[in-house]
């Protein structure tokens with residue numbers, strides 16, 4: 357009798373798992389057709405609803421009477437909206453919206469100007485440049501998108517050397533916002549001992565000290581988004597980022613440098 361019970365339960369669970377979908381989990385809630393896990397390896401992630409830039413884009417969805425319950429987030433109004441079969445109703449309006457003060461993604465957002473030392477070069481696989489790819493075998497650099505600041509074999513005779521390669525962003529006025537932030541994405545692959553990434557913030561042109569972001573050792577890889585809080589007393593803020601790296605199969609990409617606040 358006990359054995360039969362176990363078989364029946366096993367069959368039931370199998371059936372549940374086939375008809376339900378789990379993303380990031382093999383054990384979705386029995387009450388859910390779809391469960392999205394917040395855990396991705398050692399990271400935590402959220403659920404992103406479909407986003408449109410404006411209500412004009414929202415209206416282009418062309419929802420009808422059979423689409424009640426459809427959800428969308430409208431970015432420029434900060435509204436999370438649901439379709440009631442006739443028109444869109446606002447479920448919630450954000451009380452605070454971030455505003456971008458400067459942005460450099462090396463693609464379409466180019467408002468945060470910068471200088472580089474040494475000058476950009478891209479010769480025979482030695483790369484210190486804005487690129488869409490660092491070449492074959494570099495698919496690990498995947499956190500970046502489109503063009504990005506690429507580094508490969510920086511210790512070279514083609515414009516580089518055993519020196520920190522630095523990108524220095526210009527000052528951005530943050531006095532018009534509160535809760536100012538600087539953020540950028542980094543993706544570093546197999547940095548060895550001596551391969552390092554460091555950055556420094558400048559508050560009203562006063563350096564706040566160099567901070568080691570990546571201390572390479574034993575083919576160390578890391579990717580992520582660094583978010584830095586700027587004190588409310590600061591009027592102008594800027595950022596420098598330095599990378600030192602030599603041969604071997606190691607390389608790095610940086611993207612989406614931005615200053616924002618509310």
Ligand SMILES: [Ca+2]
Pocket residue numbers: 461462463500501502503504611612
């Ligand atoms: Ca980019």
Ligand SMILES: [Ca+2]
Pocket residue numbers: 496497498499543544579
């Ligand atoms: Ca990566």
Ligand SMILES: [Ca+2]
Pocket residue numbers: 545546547548575604605606
């Ligand atoms: Ca390496």
Ligand SMILES: [Ca+2]
Pocket residue numbers: 547548551601602603604606
């Ligand atoms: Ca190296």
